[in-house]
Amino acid sequence: MKDMMKQLKGDIRRTGFSMPEDVLGLGRGRTYFVRTYGCQANVRDGETLAGMLEQMQFTAAETQEEADVLIFNTCAVRRAAEEHVLGEIGNLKTLKRAHPDKIFALCGCMAQEEGIVDEIRRKYPQINLVFGTHNLAEFPELLKRVYEEEGQLIAVQSVPGEVVEGMPVERQRRHKAFVNIMYGCNKFCTYCIVPYTRGRERSRMMDAVLAEVRQFHAAGGREVTLLGQNVNAYGKDLQMADGFTDLLDAVAETGIDRIRFYTSHPRDYSSTTIDAMKRHENIMKSLHLPVQSGSDEVLRRMARGYTADSYRALFDDMKARIPEITFTTDLIVGFPGETDEQFEETLKLVDYCRFDSAFTFIYSPREGTPAARMEDTIPAEVKKQRLAVLNERITRYARENNEAYLSRELEVLCDGPSKKNGEVYAGYSRENKLVNFTGHNIAVGDLVRVKITDVKSYSLDGEAVQK
């Protein structure tokens, strides 16, 4: 972990990806499946892995049981997610016995944890390959070695600092894309493992980001989501004075229909970014702005670098300048030492901001982080109770906010038939509301005007307006 702090200084290496020739036929007659957990950064990495596998001539399997190569692309942000993955890879033992030729791999953030890697070494011999988040570009070679060598191969580099351009990508969708603008995080919030699993902040060069957006747009893409743990810090490492705003302007000028970004940190938000959001019609006015807690004392111990008041001030400023803006957030309950009063402060902040929705979590201690060494005396029951109270409040505001859309027409980007009902389409509005709607001859990727006929807490129902 100390090494990690040291890496905050020093140059970032930039390299280009090239597929080794001797792996190109490796996938002939073989199938793959990538099982992805966690955040959008992981989803995007999963698409890179799929892209590499396709270049090696693997084909996608329908189910994970069928796949010749099965990859668990994991998340380490909370213990529960890790336990789920450990359960899943435990179950692979029987599958391996029946099909010894199958290759099982684990990558992503769990692979960056020493404790987890030790556990896999000791207890999960059925896993053939473990590779870290900084080893993504080596995956084709590693896979080749797995086919050639006996035993378990572990390739986890702890030193990041490389930005690799030109990796292949097999996107899950053709109309919506995740585009990395930066990797890693320097914020070191005291509860969070991400800076340790993803390394320090490294921005991609603006040209590389723009090339990816343009290429996607030219291929008929409609919406890009710019990704980073803290997008507002984009370009700081490139000595750009106002990098994220410059980037937003440039991406908006590509003419792509919709631009979103994820995630913003309240501390780095610049006023010019709000101007840019206002300036460009194709930048969506919905913002995910994690607050975590409404208590100044808890925020201080989380090392978030702002107070409840300064968060409210930022929130008010944005609402004043962009009245139609919608907000979502992340909240943690049961941070070590959180008192009833401090939890009440969180509720108060929620009452003030009336978020459109929120991801809410019970604090989960992560080994090696400062908060994991803080005394945690809150009983599990109390934490659960707080989460229930908070969720009830969040749902109430979500519902109330949605009421305002009744009878209105929204522009919806069609994602395809709804998951629940094949005769109904689903998509997201500009406000980032999930809308289920009826209509005729609508294709994935169409921008459809939908009249809202009913509202629920976390979705809207409507009918396509025929032109």
Ligand code: SAH
């Ligand atoms: N970079 C993003 C968040 C990435 S993690 C940001 O700062 O906005 C997504 C969310 O997981 C965080 O916002 C936080 O609410 C939650 N989280 C992170 N570490 C956690 C932990 N140890 N226990 C519980 N929730 C956690």
Ligand code: SF4
């Ligand atoms: Fe974690 Fe904080 Fe970085 Fe977000 S900003 S990834 S919560 S350390």
Ligand code: F3S
């Ligand atoms: Fe999880 Fe890693 Fe993302 S810990 S939230 S997959 S950066």
